[in-house]
Amino acid sequence: MSSGLIYTSSLILSGKNLIYTYCRSSRLTQTFSSPPDTPLAVEMRGIVKRFPGVLANDHVDFELKAGEIHALLGENGAGKSTLMNVLAGLYRQETGTIHVHGKQVEFHSPRDAINAGIGMVHQHFMLVPSQTVTENILLGLDTPRFFMRLPEYDAKIAAMGEQFGLIVDPRAKIWQLSVGEQQRVELLKLLYRGANVLIMDEPTAVLAPQEIDGLFGILRSMVAQGKSVIFISHKLQEVTAIADRVSVLRRGVSTASGVPSRGVSRQELARLMVGRDVVFTVDKTPGKPGDVVLDVKDIHAENDKGLPALRGFSLNVRAGEIVGVAGVAGNGQSELAQVITGLRPCKQGQVTLRGEQVSNRNTLFGIQHGMAYVPEDRTRVGSAPNLSVTDNVIMKNFRLPPISHGGMLDMTAANKLANDLKLAYDIIVPNVATPVRLLSGGNLQRVILAREISGKPDFMVAVQPTRGLDVGAIEGVHQLLLAQREAGAGILLVSEELEELLSLSDRVYVIYEGKVMGEIQVGQVEPDQSLIETIGLMMTGTPLDQIRKEEVGAHG
């Protein structure tokens, strides 16, 4: 336990140094100095916020001018939301200061922040579905005190909506509204409380394209009336379309601060966002790819909200190779894995496993035809927390001998299997009757991998297999995946960790808004700066063809 802690912390330290050296060399020096007369609405200096095991914000500076739209760019987990939650009073920084309109402030709660004029619209709206727009806006306020006097307030809110272009019927119930309209209600809620700094956490993630245009119009009209907007995003197109200035965070460190969005190229932003990492050195033998095991052809599917998540996505995986899928979370990766494994229907196109259709069939079909799946969510999908290790390892093969004997389960055989896997995969647990909710993340992941791999699959989908694990556990998972590749299985690896994808994969597809932006051969090549830049551009929405064309144009 203690040795593991020391190991991890030393690695974090060395990693931090590496990031520092890189950042120093590539940090954009702020040569574009702004006219000094524009007052600062918000000034954050040296913000540090730590979570167990993670330094989410490492001395971050951030400035917001009055009357601007300021984009905060960064990958998932870069610390954007953490920084903004500090500003909105949800978290308290460990060190660092915040000034709002020149005055130093200390926020103990979101109420303090809203009293200082700062409000945040979260990704998940906080509205009461069965109540009207007006009721939601008035919720938690001191006035009206007893009688609601709704017609009076309806008129007030309608007038305010008119003023900012936030058109929504104040008498409508929330459940009757579209997502875009609900977002407007959230904005109205903040404006009604007197916010003049509005933080929007990935506001476009939930919107349809035409709604995004509407939102941009609203943001512009609010800025025209003296409000300031912070716009959290990881999409470069949007940032250049809407923002006046851009700040970039990467792994909790600010890599660009307040750069005018017109003065910086998209390539530059992509590189600041994705950066370059030390690639893990993994012993990987040259691949011997065989026949195509999995073929995904032009699939279309919707996400849980009924919005298109996959729009004509195609890829293939051959035996004995690891194929990576890179992309910022929420671009259709989870839906892709679910369509392949039969957990989500696809509207168009099909997935075949060794020539047999697996999409739009039940999950059992895939399981019986040699497909393994390491799901993204270990506790909610991949395991049954209150059942024992034994019960969890037989989840896929309880229908087959030696576990099953004519409808009855042979618990002796099941326990033997669990004990064998415990030894072979180094699962640390007192005994196999322990419920798996008591296992650490790394151990639980080993239980899941042991179960999936022991079925000797032809093909495996692994989604974020190392998320949240410590360094030693990550190493172990990587070894297991490579061993599977050696054994001739085809593996589709979905990950947000670029270095993981580049060190393990033979090929990498980049996904953006449900479409393939391009395919890159990784093989034995040492990934260089331009490759990472290219992937970064694809992850933020530029297709590979276009990048190549621009390159040819630049050189020719």
Added chain:
Amino acid sequence: MAESTTVKKKRVGYKLLVEPRLNPPPGWYPLVVSIGAIVFGLFLGGILIAFAGGDPIRSYQHIAKASFGDIGVLSDTLVKATPIMLTALACAVAFRMKLWNIGAEGQFIMGAFAASAIVLTPVLSAETPRWLFITVMILAGMAGGAFWGFIPGYLKAKLNVNEIITTLMMNYIAVAWVNFWIFGVWSEGGFQMSPKFPETAWLPRLLDYAKSLPSLRGLTTHGGILIAISVAIILWMVLNRSRWGYEIRLIGDNPQAAKYAGINIQKNIIYVMMLSGALAGLGGMSEVTGVIHRLQTSPLAAGYGFTGIIVAWLAKLNPLVIIPVSILFGALILAGREIQPSGVPKMIQGIILVSLIASDFLLRYRIRIVRVEA
């Protein structure tokens, strides 16, 4: 925050700290806590008896004697325990899958109805040998309950209709349905009951064997208790040792994981609701053929289905634990009637129940007393 810093009085006090348990408590702990809770409940009940002007110790002695005191009352306790055991098993199997079947009452009544229909229609004549009569009635009772469970199960699986509402409402339909038949069709001389069943349609009772074994004279314990105990054992096997039971447990613990493991949840919802209904229906069959010997709503709709819910929970949904817990409940019902028709004994029952349910908190949390200097 600000107030606490301004007050600068030094005081020594004690604080109760409640912390969630990170590790499971040792195996003996739940048993000790449960017994402790019952003792605590009896203690509170004793205070109550004292207030009512009784002698707590003598009352408790009387209760113990009245339910376990001799073979005769023990036999009566078992008679009371039988329907509770079967309805509790019915609830347990559904609850294991997080299907909130609170319609065991209605399924119990429909089981009794279907079994009675064999005699009253009549499907089998009074001359039918007893083994055939009982077998057919068991099957009919289970089918009746299963049908009553199938309806909410199907609605839940196909249309996601809340099973709590449907099962609850169907209880009332079941009572009204049986009332219609015993008022209108099978009424005995205008009374709200059917004619008595022929003796070949009775479950064998201990007193039937009094001719060869005189000590069995007057003992009303019937074959239902054997059925109930066997069902408990079989159900334990099914839940813990069969493929289907594994699917039920997996769905109950994490439906997402079950779907991921390729298990058809809809199909299982229907099957489990049918099994649950069948077990409750078996309870109804055992009650009409073992105790009442006719179809009559008032003794049938005595709330066995609801008591079953409580017993299933107290037994932590373990079929084997349901056996002793239902016997305990049978005893409480019987002894309660011995000292007072209603009132104090019911209150004591309630207090014991609340203590037992509240004691679950001690299994999930631990309480520490710490000294604080403020």
